[in-house]
Amino acid sequence: MTLLKAEDISVRDGGTVILEPLSLQLDPGEPLVILGETGSGKSLMAQALMGTLPPELDAKGRIAIGTQVLNAGAPARFRGLWGREIGVLPQEPWLSLDPLMRARDQVAETHALVRGLPRGKARARAGADLAALGLGGSETRYPHELSGGMAQRVAIAAARAGGARIVIADEPTKGLDAARRDDVAALLLTEMGETGGLLVITHDLALARRLGGRAIVLRAGAVVECGATDQVFAAPKAPYTKEFFAADPERWAPRRHAARGGPAVVSAKGLALSRGGRTLFEDVSLEIFQGGVFGVTGPSGCGKSSLGDALLGLIDPARGTVSRRSGNHPNDFQKLYQDPVAAFPRKRTLGQTIADTARLCGARPGEIETLRDRLGLAPGLLARRPGAVSGGELQRLSLLRVLLRNPSFIFADEPTSRLDPITQARVIALLTETTERDGTALLLVSHDAALIRNTADTVLALAAPRPPCRPDAALARRRVASTLH
Amino acid sequence: MSVVEIHGARRPSLPLARMTGATLVVLVVLFALAGPLLVPGDPFAQSLMKALAGPEAAAPLGYDHLGRSVFHRLAHALRLSPLIALAAVATAGAAGLLLGTLAAAQGGWADRILTMLADALLALPGLLLVLIVLAILPGTALGFWAGLSLVLWVEFFRLTRAATRETLASPAVQASRLLGFGPAYLFRTHVWPEIAPMMLTAAAFGTATAIMAIAALGFVHVGMRAPTPELGLMMVELLPYWREAPLALLSPVLATFALLLGLTLLAGSRET
Numbered sequence: 054m055t056l057l058k059a060e061d062i063s064v065r066d067g068g069t070v071i072l073e074p075l076s077l078q079l080d081p082g083e084p085l086v087i088l089g090e091t092g093s094g095k096s097l098m099a100q101a102l103m104g105t106l107p108p109e110l111d112a113k114g115r116i117a118i119g120t121q122v123l124n125a126g127a128p129a130r131f132r133g134l135w136g137r138e139i140g141v142l143p144q145e146p147w148l149s150l151d152p153l154m155r156a157r158d159q160v161a162e163t164h165a166l167v168r169g170l171p172r173g174k175a176r177a178r179a180g181a182d183l184a185a186l187g188l189g190g191s192e193t194r195y196p197h198e199l200s201g202g203m204a205q206r207v208a209i210a211a212a213r214a215g216g217a218r219i220v221i222a223d224e225p226t227k228g229l230d231a232a233r234r235d236d237v238a239a240l241l242l243t244e245m246g247e248t249g250g251l252l253v254i255t256h257d258l259a260l261a262r263r264l265g266g267r268a269i270v271l272r273a274g275a276v277v278e279c280g281a282t283d284q285v286f287a288a289p290k291a292p293y294t295k296e297f298f299a300a301d302p303e304r305w306a307p308r309r310h311a312a313r314g315g316p317a318v319v320s321a322k323g324l325a326l327s328r329g330g331r332t333l334f335e336d337v338s339l340e341i342f343q344g345g346v347f348g349v350t351g352p353s354g355c356g357k358s359s360l361g362d363a364l365l366g367l368i369d370p371a372r373g374t375v376s377r378r379s380g381n382h383p384n385d386f387q388k389l390y391q392d393p394v395a396a397f398p399r400k401r402t403l404g405q406t407i408a409d410t411a412r413l414c415g416a417r418p419g420e421i422e423t424l425r426d427r428l429g430l431a432p433g434l435l436a437r438r439p440g441a442v443s444g445g446e447l448q449r450l451s452l453l454r455v456l457l458r459n460p461s462f463i464f465a466d467e468p469t470s471r472l473d474p475i476t477q478a479r480v481i482a483l484l485t486e487t488t489e490r491d492g493t494a495l496l497l498v499s500h501d502a503a504l505i506r507n508t509a510d511t512v513l514a515l516a517a518p519r520p521p522c523r524p525d526a527a528l529a530r531r532r533v534a535s536t537l538h
Numbered sequence: 539m540s541v542v543e544i545h546g547a548r549r550p551s552l553p554l555a556r557m558t559g560a561t562l563v564v565l566v567v568l569f570a571l572a573g574p575l576l577v578p579g580d581p582f583a584q585s586l587m588k589a590l591a592g593p594e595a596a597a598p599l600g601y602d603h604l605g606r607s608v609f610h611r612l613a614h615a616l617r618l619s620p621l622i623a624l625a626a627v628a629t630a631g632a633a634g635l636l637l638g639t640l641a642a643a644q645g646g647w648a649d650r651i652l653t654m655l656a657d658a659l660l661a662l663p664g665l666l667l668v669l670i671v672l673a674i675l676p677g678t679a680l681g682f683w684a685g686l687s688l689v690l691w692v693e694f695f696r697l698t699r700a701a702t703r704e705t706l707a708s709p710a711v712q713a714s715r716l717l718g719f720g721p722a723y724l725f726r727t728h729v730w731p732e733i734a735p736m737m738l739t740a741a742a743f744g745t746a747t748a749i750m751a752i753a754a755l756g757f758v759h760v761g762m763r764a765p766t767p768e769l770g771l772m773m774v775e776l777l778p779y780w781r782e783a784p785l786a787l788l789s790p791v792l793a794t795f796a797l798l799l800g801l802t803l804l805a806g807s808r809e810t
Contacts, residue, residue, distance in 0.1 A: 367712065384718040396713045400731040409727070410717055451713075458717055 055080055055117075056219055056250035057102070062114035062125055064097050064106065064274075072097050072274040074114070079219060084242070084251040084266035086282055088258070090297070090473035091443060094274035095254045099221055102252070103139055104131025118219070136167040136215030142222040142241075146208030150196040156203075157183060157192035160210045167215035182210045186240075202236050209244055219250040226257045227471075231502065232352065238263040256473040258301045262286055270294050300474035302504035308485060310510045311344045316378055318343055318462050318494040319364050319386075324373035326359050332371070333359060334515055341462070341494045341511075346485055348509025349498045355515040357498045361388070361464040364496065378461070387460040389484075391467035393447040397439040403447075404435030407454055414457050424453045428483060445476035452483065456491070463488075464496045469504075481508055559803025566797045570616035573609065581610040581767050590783040599789045602772075603779055608786045611767035612793055618762075619769055620797070622679055623748035626686035627741050633687070634694020635737065639725065641695070642702035653699070656692045664689040668751055669760060678762050686748045693740055701733045742805035746798050753794055769794045 057079040064072035072094045079085050089095040101112040105128070112125040118138050123130050135141075143149040150159055157179045164175035180192055186206045196204055205225075212220060222241060226234045238260055245251040253264060261268060261282060268282040270291070278291045289295045298304065317340035325335040333356030341347045341364075349357045362368045364375055365386050377386065390396040397406055411421055425432065428449045434442055442450070448468055455463060465484060469477035481497075485508060488495040499505050505512055579596060585605035593600045597607035641649040659667070671685030672678065705711060711728050749769075755761030756770025764771060769790050776787040 365716070384716065387716055388713065390709045390713065392709070395709045398710055398714075398727045398731070401727055406727075409719075409723070413718055454713075454717070 058117040059102060060115045062098065062101050062112065064101055065111050070274065075276055077269060079250040079252055081250060082245065082247045084245060084253060084264045086261045086264055086266060086268045087254045087271060088256065088261055088268055089271035090256055090475055093271040095271050096223060099223055099254050101125050103141065103221065104128035136163065136217060138217055139219045139221060140212035140215065140217030142209055142212050142220055142225055144224050144227050147196065147201050147204035150204055150208060152196050155193050155195060156188065156199065156207045159207055160214050163211050163214035182214060186210055202233060205237060206240060209240065213244065218248065220244065221252045223254045225253065226255065226260050234260055235263060258298065258474065297475060300478040302501055302507060305507040307507045311489060315343050317341060318378045321364060321375045322373055324363065325371045326356050326363055327371045328359060339513060341496060343494050344489055344492045346488055346495045346497055346509045348505035348512045349515065350500065350502045350505040351515035352517045353500060355517050357515055358466050361466055361496050361498055365464055381461055384458055385461040387455040387458055387463050389451050389455060389463060389465040389468045391470055393444060393451045394439050396451055399439060402436055402438055403442065403450055407435065410454050410457050416457050424456055428453055445472050445480060448480050449483065456487065460493055462494045466498050470500065555803050556806050559800045562796050562800030563804060566616060566793060566800065570613050573613040577609060579607045579610040581606060581614045582765060590779055600783060600786050602776055602786050608789050611772060612789050614767040615769045615772060615790065616793060619749045619752045622682050622752060623745045626683050626690055626748050627744045629687040630690035630744065631694050631737060631741055634691040635698050638695045638698025639702050639729065641699045642706060656695050659692050665751060665754065668755065682752055686751060690744045690748065693744060697736050697740055698733055701736060702729050705729050705732050739805045742801050746801040750798060
């Protein structure tokens with residue numbers, strides 16, 4: 054029996070169609086993956102299925118959920134299905150848990166309020182739900198006492214506690230490293246089981262491949278390709294799908310290594326960093342050369358971003374020394390941020406900010422325009438504020454701003470972790486091109502080991518730091534600093 | 539846990555409240571400034587024959603117990619307290635902004651000493667502090683200005699310090715610093731746009747607090763001295779005659795209420 058069947062779902066914003074008519078069906082035990090880059094309309098489609106579209110958008114089409122047939126244009130009627138038929142796993146679920154509520158109570162709340170069970174029964178059911186997900190013994194912990202993966206399991210339990218058989222997960226692996234990504238895929242598949250329905254919206258190709266089932270590739274609001282996930286991956290038919298898959302860092306052609314020249318721009322000897330009394334890493338030595346890309350990778354919390362900050366002199370190392378090439382102005386050392394929106398003044402247009410920078414650096418007239426064309430940015434973007442520009446464009450604008458300084462060293466801190474694969478490939482190509490062309494030294498930090506492997510001349514892999522209260526994990530403390538050449 | 543978003547419909551309520559607040563404040567100020575021009579008269583002229591008499595053309599709000607026109611006394615009272623309050627808020631705002639930014643930017647000892655000072659002042663009841671300053675300084679208006687400034691700067695200081703600290707720790711400021719921008723640029727483009735709306739809200743609340751404080755001390759006979767027309771003083775003078783001249787008593791009460799309500803509505807929510 055089909056759990057959910059949607060026919061000719063389309064979304065319009067006034068006169069413009071932003072999602073072209075699309076039909077899909079969700080069968081028990083077979084995940085459906087919606088793949089697409091940012092702005093492809095994949096989240097809109099999920100919102101249309103749940104009836105949570107913003108009111109200024111109109112949806113059309115018929116949606117059959119279980120025995121009910123609903124009109125996508127009348128979202129009020131969907132309310133009764135939330136929690137009971139459709140459960141939503143929010144993005145970054147550890148942020149959506151109530152920080153002042155214990156794990157069991159978060160789940161019991163849904164049992165009590167959505168299903169209407171009495172308090173005692175709701176708590177008992179919640180305990181059983183958590184135990185089934187391997188969280189027995191953690192019922193009374195607060196979210197800050199749970200690891201990210203455990204918090205995600207609590208969020209899943211809460212999303213499904215209302216009896217929802219269909220789970221919709223929107224970018225469930227956003228901001229996760231590879232190991233955690235596989236855990237999430239396994240967890241989603243287990244939760245779906247034989248009888249549940251699972252709809253995953255993602256741009257994470259590795260997640261899509263692990264989930265299997267069926268896949269729909271969206272681009273600019275239209276379906277590009279659909280079919281069994283394995284087949285789509287094995288033999289993509291549409292040119293866009295090929296381009297999309299080729300943008301996966303796993304499939305990038307390794308970059309040719311640059312020849313080393315001159316003295317190191319930045320070097321560190323016996324560097325140790327600690328944060329909050331906890332040692333992140335010890336005894337790291339490195340040298341970064343002009344025109345070279347130095348890659349740092351490792352799981353979240355291993356101190357890879359802090360390493361870059363220490364090299365920039367933004368934080369003090371616990372031990373060891375950082376030395377920069379003599380004769381460099383302090384402002385020759387620049388940084389690109391993970392979240393470019395947060396790196397610009399919020400209430401100023403990008404053009405103003407960039408013009409300020411150009412004036413400060415004494416840039417030649419026309420230099421902004423030259424760089425803008427080189428980075429492939431439309432002139433109209435400069436009239437907007439940071440919040441109104443897409444992540445990929447904003448990251449290129451950050452690069453433009455930094456290049457006005459003629460930097461000798463750029464620390465790129467996860468510059469593409471919030472971008473979709475195609476945009477990511479473009480931004481990384483621009484970064485490496487700049488490095489080679491201007492002879493800048495680039496420190497590229499990313500949790501994506503494949504990206505680092507295929508981009509960097511030299512790779513430093515950091516291991517996860519030892520958790521403070523778990524002596525059994527002492528082995529994990531060993532640091533691996535390897536040089537691949 | 540569910541994805542429930544409420545869109546639209548809620549938004550316009552805030553501007554409506556603000557519009558109402560602005561209208562009330564403008565009406566009161568208009569009355570204070572233009573009232574005596576439309577109906578000329580002297581707030582100090584006594585005529586015991588007319589004590590507690592009802593409204594007439596020369597005194598649209600009637601007469602008080604000494605036969606003075608309530609209309610003209612009220613107009614003068616509504617010039618005096620808001621003027622002192624505005625002067626005090628301006629001084630306190632400037633001092634709070636300066637010291638708060640200093641504390642946030644410097645950190646360390648400067649921050650600790652300023653925070654300790656602000657906390658110590660916060661521990662004293664505000665009215666008591668104003669009374670102490672009133673006893674020390676000559677001239678009641680000057681005393682009120684100094685005392686209220688001393689009480690009010692703490693709020694501005696704390697707001698500025700907290701918001702500036704957060705802004706200065708943001709990646710945007712770090713990026714600007716790395717690019718070589720100086721403190722003046724950082725303040726102008728990063729800090730001020732974040733704190734300006736908060737400062738305006740705090741200023742509206744501060745003005746209301748100051749007017750209230752002046753009226754409260756006048757009401758208990760330790761603020762402005764008779765025969766100065768002042769809101770609190772007028773209320774307490776007319777209180778014994780509430781049965782004979784209800785309008786004379788109600789006028790200062792309603793004017794004060796309208797002004798304070800207007801300022802509070804204008805301040806609106808802190809979220810903006």
